[in-house]
Amino acid sequence: MNIIDKIEQAQKSNHIAYSFEYFPPKTELGFANLIDRLGRMAQLEPEFISCTWGAGGSTHDRTLELCTTAQSLYGLDTLMHLTCTNMEKAKIDEALEQAQKAGIRNILALRGDPPRGHEYWTPVDSEFQHAIDLVKYIRKHYGDTFCIGVAGYPEGHIDCPDKEQDMQYLKEKVDAGADFVMTQLFYDVDACVTWMQKCRAYGIQVPIVPGIMPIPTYQSFRRMINLCNVKVPDNIMSDLDAIKGDDQKVKEYGVNLAVKMIQRLHKEAGICNFHISTLNLERSTRLILEALHLHKENGLHVNKVSPWAPIHDPAKAELWDEFPNGRYGDSRSPAYGENTYSSGQILPxxxxxxxxxxxxxxxxxxxxxxxxxxxxxxxxxxxxxxxxxxxxxxxxxxxxxxxxxxxxxxxxxxxxxxxxxxxxxxxxxxxxxxxxxxxxxxxxxxxxxxxxxxxxxxxxxxxxxxxxxxxxxxxxxxxxxxxxxxxxxxxxxxxxxxxxxxxxxxxxxxxxxxxxxxxxxxxxxxxxxxxxxxxxxxxxxxxxxxxxxxxxxxxxxxxxxxxx
Incomplete structure (x- = not known):
């Protein structure tokens, strides 16, 4: 179903609803184990899941397979990310046609990052230079077939230093037909609340879903905030610096921080929908839901048997890859290749x-x-x-x-x-x-x-x-x-x-x-x-x-x- 209905229902009933984000692992065994992990996490009953889309359609087949498997095997509604600036029009048409055929009814329309050196870069197809072009294209050719989400940036887009202009771009995407806004990861709740207030004042009235990323490890956290240009409050950075040598404490701190962020946003800003970036790991997500008293003990029981045999004992499967350090983790892990924000540096x-x-x-x-x-x-x-x-x-x-x-x-x-x-x-x-x-x-x-x-x-x-x-x-x-x-x-x-x-x-x-x-x-x-x-x-x-x-x-x- 179109997930905007679920998002609006949660907002009307004023209860916290949650969804999960995943990415296609880089290896065959990692993907097989993600399918198995997805089955366990389906029992947490997320409203929907999303799956990221690699630059230029590099994960095209895997993204579609992950979405269709989640729907057919586990009964989950899915939100498929789709980027456009490094995609030929024919590839975009193919992706949308395949999504429609597979029963995927929700698209997160994104520009996608241009290659580094973008001063000398031109889009693959001049028809698709910004996310708004993709939103307009989907609405023109598919009408209301798809529920469309777009990205919002509480601290401003890295390529748009003018925050007023960035707000105008977001308003234009919504006016072009976007049903909801999903934010980039952030850790400054005050900045996010202020930004959402400005959105409303600007006339952006569609639901806004904050993206919440539990801290996986100290090093990966530092990498992500640097690459995404995310500002971290001094007190949070100081807390993490004091425990950076203890991965267990960092994870526990990340869970507690995510819980506090969700509670504040719900209480102070009336936000009810939250999208948790799982990084394909499961324990932190479950602990967040338990702390919020949202863990559904008698939730969905998946009776179907996964066609992929798990690599590890299911009783231990939640924990075996909880400490991914460095690029050389276990290639069997669903979290292998977690640096989806890329390892390099985006510089003009x-x-x-x-x-x-x-x-x-x-x-x-x-x-x-x-x-x-x-x-x-x-x-x-x-x-x-x-x-x-x-x-x-x-x-x-x-x-x-x-x-x-x-x-x-x-x-x-x-x-x-x-x-x-x-x-x-x-x-x-x-x-x-x-x-x-x-x-x-x-x-x-x-x-x-x-x-x-x-x-x-x-x-x-x-x-x-x-x-x-x-x-x-x-x-x-x-x-x-x-x-x-x-x-x-x-x-x-x-x-x-x-x-x-x-x-x-x-x-x-x-x-x-x-x-x-x-x-x-x-x-x-x-x-x-x-x-x-x-x-x-x-x-x-x-x-x-x-x-x-x-x-x-x-x-x-x-x-x-x-x-x-």
């Missing part, structure tokens, strides 16, 4: 030049990587924040490695039983111990890679994966399904937790994004400029290599081998 060319200059040679690029290691450059396209404190112990080795032509984008030192409360290495619940294998990931030229892999292959304790943009691939791991835990923790009363796993599936999934960032960096410079040319040449020819030294009791060996 002027800011890219200010941050990274105008490199013209490979030596210029190498110096940028070295300057990042030494703190003179605060970020790189693959690394949003400065080098983590734990890398201080290997900073000089990383500098030496980069000077040899191995441009590092990820690394960690070996750790043998540090306290989980250690200020540098600690994570997870208190009174535990954490371990790490040394690993390093880097780009290297095609002239250097062959000799390097031969050298690495001589040490039985080293495993590696290597690939380039063309898809050439090399590894010394004989088992294609092997999962190598490179970070793990032992905690009181818990099973061993392995938040960082390196495997072929996750490496290949990351490879596409890693090389895509070369292209996006390249597009931040004018076509045919020296900077654009050198970045393209490097992206086309360099290899991405991931190396693990599996003897975590020998912390220096990996770096000795790299520098030998």
């Amino acid at each position: 060319t002027s800011q890219a030049i200010l941050k990274w200059g105008e490199p013209e040679t490979e030596q210029d690029i190498a110096q940028l990587f070295i300057n990042y290691i030494n703190g003179q450059v605060k970020s790189l396209p693959w690394c949003e924040e400065a080098l983590h404190t734990e890398s201080e112990t290997i900073r000089q080795r990383l500098t030496d490695i980069n000077q040899r032509g191995y441009w590092t984008v990820s690394s960690q030192p070996a750790v043998n039983g540090a306290s989980s409360q250690d200020k540098i290495y600690g994570w997870g619940p208190k009174n535990g111990y954490v371990y790490q294998k040394a690993f390093i990931e880097f780009f290297v030229s095609d002239q250097q890679v062959a000799e390097l892999l031969i050298r690495l292959g001589k040490d039985d304790s080293i495993t590696y994966y290597a690939t380039n943009q063309k898809g050439d691939f090399s590894t010394n791991v004989s088992d294609a399904e092997a999962q190598n835990a490179v970070t793990w923790g032992v905690f009181p009363g818990k099973e061993i937790i392995q938040p960082t796993i390196i495997e072929k599936a996750s490496f290949e999934a990351w490879k596409d994004e890693a090389f895509g960032l070369w292209t996006e960096w390249e597009e931040q410079y004018a076509p045919n400029s020296p900077s654009q040319k050198v970045l393209k040449e490097i992206g086309d020819s360099y290899w991405l290599v991931n190396v693990v030294h599996n003897d975590f009791q020998k912390p220096d060996v990996l770096f000795d081998v790299m520098l030998s």
